Amino acid sequence: xxxFENVFKRYPSGREALSGVSFNLERGEFAFLTGPSGAGKxxxxxxxxLIERPTRGTVLIxxxxxxxxxxxxxxxxxxxxxxxxxxxxxxxxxxxxxxxxLPLVIAGASRREIERRVRAALDQVGLLGRESHAPITxxxxxxxxxxxxxxxxxxxxxxxxxxxxxxxxPDLSREIMELFTRFNEVGVxxxxxxxxxxxxxxxxxxxxxxxxxxxxxxxxxxxS
Amino acid sequence: MDSLRHxxxxxxxxxxxxxxxxASQPFxxxxxxxxxxxxxxxxxxxxxxxxxxxxxxxxxxxxxxxAVYLKIDVSTENAARVARAxxxxxxxxxxxxxxxxxxxxxxxxxxxxxxxLDALDGNPLPHTLVxxxxxxxxxxxxxxxxAVRAIPETDLVQLDTAWVTRLRAMLALAxxxxxxxxxxxxxxxxxxxxxxxxLEINSRSVEIEVVKLVGxxxxxxxxxxxxxxxxxxxxxxxxxxxxxAAALLxxxxxxxxxxxxxxxxxQLAGLxxxxxxxxxxxxxxxxxxxxxxxxxxxxxxxxxx
Numbered sequence: 001x002x003x004f005e006n007v008f009k010r011y012p013s014g015r016e017a018l019s020g021v022s023f024n025l026e027r028g029e030f031a032f033l034t035g036p037s038g039a040g041k042x043x044x045x046x047x048x049x050l051i052e053r054p055t056r057g058t059v060l061i062x063x064x065x066x067x068x069x070x071x072x073x074x075x076x077x078x079x080x081x082x083x084x085x086x087x088x089x090x091x092x093x094x095x096x097x098x099x100x101x102l103p104l105v106i107a108g109a110s111r112r113e114i115e116r117r118v119r120a121a122l123d124q125v126g127l128l129g130r131e132s133h134a135p136i137t138x139x140x141x142x143x144x145x146x147x148x149x150x151x152x153x154x155x156x157x158x159x160x161x162x163x164x165x166x167x168x169x170p171d172l173s174r175e176i177m178e179l180f181t182r183f184n185e186v187g188v189x190x191x192x193x194x195x196x197x198x199x200x201x202x203x204x205x206x207x208x209x210x211x212x213x214x215x216x217x218x219x220x221x222x223x224s
Numbered sequence: 225m226d227s228l229r230h231x232x233x234x235x236x237x238x239x240x241x242x243x244x245x246x247a248s249q250p251f252x253x254x255x256x257x258x259x260x261x262x263x264x265x266x267x268x269x270x271x272x273x274x275x276x277x278x279x280x281x282x283x284x285x286x287x288x289x290x291a292v293y294l295k296i297d298v299s300t301e302n303a304a305r306v307a308r309a310x311x312x313x314x315x316x317x318x319x320x321x322x323x324x325x326x327x328x329x330x331x332x333x334x335x336x337x338x339x340x341l342d343a344l345d346g347n348p349l350p351h352t353l354v355x356x357x358x359x360x361x362x363x364x365x366x367x368x369x370x371a372v373r374a375i376p377e378t379d380l381v382q383l384d385t386a387w388v389t390r391l392r393a394m395l396a397l398a399x400x401x402x403x404x405x406x407x408x409x410x411x412x413x414x415x416x417x418x419x420x421x422x423l424e425i426n427s428r429s430v431e432i433e434v435v436k437l438v439g440x441x442x443x444x445x446x447x448x449x450x451x452x453x454x455x456x457x458x459x460x461x462x463x464x465x466x467x468x469a470a471a472l473l474x475x476x477x478x479x480x481x482x483x484x485x486x487x488x489x490x491q492l493a494g495l496x497x498x499x500x501x502x503x504x505x506x507x508x509x510x511x512x513x514x515x516x517x518x519x520x521x522x523x524x525x526x527x528x529x
Binding site: 107 | 435439440528529
């Protein structure tokens with residue numbers, strides 16, 4: 001589902017964020033991307049979301065070579081991808097409902113479909129009934145769950161998250177990880193970047209460890 | 225069918241959202257609208273003035289007419305015969321004979337020189353013909369005048385077309401200047417809207433970034449700003465129409481006073497409906513265009529990081 005083949009990413013400053021990274025994440029797999037900050041975790045996720053392009057090598061998402069996706073084709077590509085951010089990236093001038101509905105509105109869902117899916121997504125993250133609230137009135141953990149609901153509302157094939165528990169205490173973090181596990185159980189491919197090894201050590205999922213832009217360890221299946 | 229409905233729904237939402245956004249910051253919005261309104265009112269107002277001057281010119285279309293004074297000793301029958309002869313010419317539209325007796329009566333009644341006239345013996349006024357050539361062009365009028373001058377009964381042909389020609393040339397010049405002002409101020413309106421939209425884009429860069437991240441296309445992101453520009457232009461043009469109407473209302477009494485002094489029934493004409501529609505549609509289009517330029521220039525710069 002997510003396949004990296006000898007991927008390099010060098011920034012104009014000369015810093016090499018990724019050096020020859022190769023791995024393959026099968027459809028329906030769940031993996032953590034670990035490593036110290038600055039190891040290239042965020043860069044790797046940005047290549048998947050086409051926020052950046054690799055300097056060299058190939059990134060295949062769902063068997064599609066991302067190098068062949070032109071700028072104009074990026075929006076439909078991103079519509080099939082769920083992305084969760086450490087800072088939630090919620091829009092504070094609209095309600096929880098409108099935040100979660102945003103990708104559905106963009107994708108052109110009917111009003112009834114939007115209502116149904118927003119409710120379903122909020123139900124899954126345990127925030128049903130808070131539709132009309134402003135994000136700012138919610139706690140950080142709740143805001144992160146709104147962010148997750150927004151990412152899963154369009155039922156993406158792939159869900160990627162960059163330090164989704166970065167600002168949360170251990171209990172909330174565990175809840176969030178359980179959420180991701182549940183989405184994975186219904187077939188969503190999940191890749192989560194985190195540096196919180198304590199949180200994930202008791203979880204059975206595959207771990208990809210990045211050190212200084214290179215894949216230092218891969219605990220799991222798939223193969224490269 | 226479904227996607228078309230979705231498209232239309234999105235447009236309607238963008239339209240209303242943009243209006244709400246304007247209403248949510250009434251002071252800033254009104255300032256922008258007012259600037260646009262003044263920029264549009266200027267050419268619209270000048271246009272009205274030129275239109276009115278043109279109407280005045282049209283009402284003087286009769287200035288191609290010229291007066292023919294017959295010799296004082298020409299009899300009434302003879303004058304009528306000459307009038308028929310001139311009226312029969314193919315290049316003459318019509319000829320009016322002003323009988324010298326009638327002319328005297330009229331002069332006595334209107335001029336206030338009645339007593340002075342009584343002091344004269346007999347009627348000092350000749351028979352007069354008012355000739356209207358078919359064509360108002362200076363050369364054609366001159367040709368008719370020359371032919372009339374050759375008639376032995378003619379004493380004097382009074383032809384005064386030069387000032388009409390000059391007035392027409394001045395009006396054409398004024399019209400052209402208004403055209404130029406219109407183009408310049410239209411550019412100004414586009415820039416004002418474009419700059420306002422640029423600021424709006426900057427203040428909403430977080431939102432734009434998020435929408436791009438969840439798969440919003442350029443069109444999806446651009447539309448709210450285009451509608452914002454549309455409302456600015458529309459509101460500005462509407463306000464401009466009101467400004468012009470108010471200015472005309474203020475000018476109306478003094479213009480009527482002047483017209484009365486000249487014994488004219490001239491009335492200041494407002495913007496005709498067609499031009500109001502043109503103004504409002506033009507304003508909306510300029511607003512849209514300004515927003516288009518701003519989005520084309522600035523939206524690409526905001527990419528997710």
